[in-house]
Amino acid sequence: MKLGTVIGRVTLSKSVDLLKGGRFLVVTPLSREQYAKGIDAKPGMGTDPSLVVYDDIGGGVNDIIGYEEGAEAAQPFDVRPPIDAINCALVDEMFYNPWKG
Protein backbone atom coordinates (compact mmCIF):
# COMPACT_ATOMS: atom_id res chain seq x y z
CA MET A 1 0.00 0.00 0.00
CA LYS A 2 1.09 3.56 -0.57
CA LEU A 3 -0.41 6.70 0.88
CA GLY A 4 -1.74 9.58 -1.17
CA THR A 5 -3.91 12.68 -0.96
CA VAL A 6 -7.19 12.71 -2.88
CA ILE A 7 -7.15 15.80 -5.10
CA GLY A 8 -10.18 15.12 -7.25
CA ARG A 9 -12.71 12.73 -8.70
CA VAL A 10 -13.33 11.31 -12.14
CA THR A 11 -16.62 10.17 -13.63
CA LEU A 12 -16.84 8.19 -16.82
CA SER A 13 -19.76 8.67 -19.23
CA LYS A 14 -18.64 5.75 -21.35
CA SER A 15 -16.61 2.93 -19.94
CA VAL A 16 -15.79 -0.75 -20.01
CA ASP A 17 -18.82 -2.70 -18.71
CA LEU A 18 -16.92 -3.96 -15.68
CA LEU A 19 -16.28 -0.39 -14.52
CA LYS A 20 -19.91 0.82 -14.76
CA GLY A 21 -20.93 2.53 -11.54
CA GLY A 22 -17.41 2.68 -10.20
CA ARG A 23 -16.02 5.68 -8.36
CA PHE A 24 -12.61 6.99 -9.32
CA LEU A 25 -10.37 9.33 -7.37
CA VAL A 26 -7.41 11.38 -8.56
CA VAL A 27 -4.64 10.87 -6.06
CA THR A 28 -1.23 12.44 -5.60
CA PRO A 29 1.21 10.14 -3.77
CA LEU A 30 2.54 11.43 -0.44
CA SER A 31 6.22 12.37 -0.57
CA ARG A 32 8.59 11.58 2.29
CA GLU A 33 8.46 15.23 3.36
CA GLN A 34 4.66 15.10 3.51
CA TYR A 35 4.82 11.97 5.67
CA ALA A 36 6.91 13.98 8.14
CA LYS A 37 4.34 16.79 8.20
CA GLY A 38 1.56 14.37 9.18
CA ILE A 39 -1.94 13.84 7.86
CA ASP A 40 -3.37 17.02 9.38
CA ALA A 41 -1.01 19.25 7.39
CA LYS A 42 -2.35 21.39 4.56
CA PRO A 43 -2.87 19.09 1.55
CA GLY A 44 -0.32 19.60 -1.20
CA MET A 45 1.07 17.97 -4.28
CA GLY A 46 3.65 15.23 -3.97
CA THR A 47 6.66 14.88 -6.24
CA ASP A 48 5.51 11.71 -8.00
CA PRO A 49 2.94 11.74 -10.83
CA SER A 50 -0.75 11.62 -9.82
CA LEU A 51 -2.86 8.59 -10.62
CA VAL A 52 -6.47 7.48 -10.84
CA VAL A 53 -7.57 5.05 -8.14
CA TYR A 54 -10.71 2.89 -8.13
CA ASP A 55 -12.64 3.54 -4.93
CA ASP A 56 -15.30 1.41 -3.27
CA ILE A 57 -14.98 2.61 0.32
CA GLY A 58 -15.83 6.28 -0.14
CA GLY A 59 -12.80 8.55 -0.18
CA GLY A 60 -13.34 12.29 -0.59
CA VAL A 61 -11.23 15.22 -1.70
CA ASN A 62 -8.39 16.08 0.76
CA ASP A 63 -8.61 12.67 2.45
CA ILE A 64 -5.42 10.68 2.94
CA ILE A 65 -5.96 7.19 1.53
CA GLY A 66 -3.95 4.01 1.29
CA TYR A 67 -4.04 2.57 -2.23
CA GLU A 68 -2.66 -0.61 -3.64
CA GLU A 69 -1.09 -0.70 -7.08
CA GLY A 70 -0.55 -3.55 -9.49
CA ALA A 71 -2.37 -6.77 -10.33
CA GLU A 72 -3.54 -7.06 -6.70
CA ALA A 73 -5.90 -4.12 -7.26
CA ALA A 74 -8.26 -6.38 -9.25
CA GLN A 75 -8.09 -9.18 -6.69
CA PRO A 76 -11.22 -8.31 -4.61
CA PHE A 77 -13.53 -8.86 -7.60
CA ASP A 78 -15.10 -12.07 -8.93
CA VAL A 79 -14.41 -10.99 -12.50
CA ARG A 80 -11.16 -9.05 -12.68
CA PRO A 81 -11.82 -5.51 -13.93
CA PRO A 82 -9.13 -3.60 -15.85
CA ILE A 83 -7.86 -1.57 -12.88
CA ASP A 84 -4.34 -1.28 -11.48
CA ALA A 85 -4.92 0.85 -8.39
CA ILE A 86 -7.55 0.52 -5.69
CA ASN A 87 -8.33 2.47 -2.54
CA CYS A 88 -8.08 0.07 0.38
CA ALA A 89 -7.95 2.29 3.48
CA LEU A 90 -9.04 5.75 4.63
CA VAL A 91 -6.28 6.82 6.99
CA ASP A 92 -7.52 8.13 10.35
CA GLU A 93 -4.22 8.41 12.17
CA MET A 94 -0.59 8.14 11.22
CA PHE A 95 2.33 7.76 13.59
CA TYR A 96 5.48 8.62 11.69
CA ASN A 97 8.88 9.08 13.23
CA PRO A 98 11.63 9.32 10.60
CA TRP A 99 15.06 7.91 11.39
CA LYS A 100 17.58 10.72 11.87
CA GLY A 101 20.68 8.62 12.50
Added chain:
Amino acid sequence: MLLARVEGNIVATRKHPSLDAWRLVICQPIGKGGESEGTPVIAIDSHGAGMHQQVVISSDGIAARKAIGVDKSPVRWLVVGIVDEHEPGKRI
Protein backbone atom coordinates in the same frame (compact mmCIF):
# COMPACT_ATOMS: atom_id res chain seq x y z
CA MET B 1 12.15 -7.77 -1.78
CA LEU B 2 13.45 -4.57 -0.28
CA LEU B 3 15.48 -3.71 2.76
CA ALA B 4 13.49 -1.15 4.74
CA ARG B 5 13.29 0.59 8.07
CA VAL B 6 10.08 0.74 10.11
CA GLU B 7 9.24 4.39 10.66
CA GLY B 8 5.72 4.26 12.06
CA ASN B 9 2.27 2.85 11.59
CA ILE B 10 -1.15 3.92 10.39
CA VAL B 11 -4.65 3.51 11.76
CA ALA B 12 -7.64 3.20 9.43
CA THR B 13 -11.21 2.44 10.46
CA ARG B 14 -12.61 2.36 6.96
CA LYS B 15 -10.56 -0.21 5.07
CA HIS B 16 -10.79 -3.38 3.06
CA PRO B 17 -12.28 -6.00 5.44
CA SER B 18 -9.34 -8.34 4.85
CA LEU B 19 -7.06 -5.86 6.63
CA ASP B 20 -9.06 -5.93 9.87
CA ALA B 21 -6.86 -6.54 12.91
CA TRP B 22 -3.65 -6.35 10.88
CA ARG B 23 -0.82 -4.09 11.91
CA LEU B 24 -0.01 -1.69 9.09
CA VAL B 25 3.54 -0.38 9.35
CA ILE B 26 5.20 2.41 7.39
CA CYS B 27 8.37 0.99 5.84
CA GLN B 28 10.99 3.30 4.35
CA PRO B 29 13.13 1.48 1.76
CA ILE B 30 16.85 1.98 2.53
CA GLY B 31 20.21 1.41 0.88
CA LYS B 32 23.11 -0.60 2.21
CA GLY B 33 24.32 2.29 4.33
CA GLY B 34 20.88 2.80 5.87
CA GLU B 35 20.09 5.89 3.78
CA SER B 36 16.48 6.39 2.65
CA GLU B 37 15.62 5.48 -0.92
CA GLY B 38 12.27 6.44 -2.41
CA THR B 39 8.92 6.93 -0.77
CA PRO B 40 7.63 4.84 2.14
CA VAL B 41 5.26 1.90 1.61
CA ILE B 42 2.72 0.42 4.01
CA ALA B 43 3.12 -3.29 4.71
CA ILE B 44 1.22 -5.78 6.83
CA ASP B 45 3.27 -7.05 9.73
CA SER B 46 2.82 -10.30 11.58
CA HIS B 47 6.26 -10.29 13.21
CA GLY B 48 5.79 -7.29 15.46
CA ALA B 49 8.56 -5.15 13.98
CA GLY B 50 9.50 -2.28 16.27
CA MET B 51 10.13 1.38 15.50
CA HIS B 52 13.31 1.94 13.46
CA GLN B 53 14.00 -1.75 13.15
CA GLN B 54 15.30 -2.92 9.80
CA VAL B 55 13.07 -5.38 7.98
CA VAL B 56 12.79 -7.08 4.62
CA ILE B 57 9.52 -6.40 2.80
CA SER B 58 8.17 -8.29 -0.17
CA SER B 59 5.70 -7.19 -2.84
CA ASP B 60 4.49 -10.75 -3.44
CA GLY B 61 0.72 -10.41 -3.40
CA ILE B 62 0.14 -14.17 -3.45
CA ALA B 63 2.22 -14.67 -0.29
CA ALA B 64 0.53 -11.70 1.37
CA ARG B 65 -2.94 -13.09 0.62
CA LYS B 66 -1.86 -16.45 1.97
CA ALA B 67 -0.57 -14.78 5.14
CA ILE B 68 -3.88 -13.07 5.87
CA GLY B 69 -5.93 -16.02 4.63
CA VAL B 70 -8.27 -14.06 2.37
CA ASP B 71 -8.05 -14.78 -1.32
CA LYS B 72 -9.98 -11.69 -2.41
CA SER B 73 -7.73 -9.16 -0.76
CA PRO B 74 -5.82 -6.36 -2.53
CA VAL B 75 -2.91 -6.64 -0.07
CA ARG B 76 0.54 -6.66 -1.67
CA TRP B 77 3.37 -5.71 0.70
CA LEU B 78 4.26 -7.77 3.73
CA VAL B 79 7.07 -7.83 6.23
CA VAL B 80 8.83 -11.14 5.57
CA GLY B 81 11.53 -10.83 8.22
CA ILE B 82 13.30 -8.70 10.77
CA VAL B 83 16.96 -8.00 10.00
CA ASP B 84 19.55 -9.21 12.46
CA GLU B 85 22.68 -8.17 10.59
CA HIS B 86 23.70 -7.51 7.02
CA GLU B 87 26.99 -7.12 5.19
CA PRO B 88 28.54 -4.73 4.54
CA GLY B 89 27.35 -3.08 7.69
CA LYS B 90 27.16 -3.90 11.32
CA ARG B 91 24.99 -5.90 13.63
CA ILE B 92 21.78 -3.99 14.25
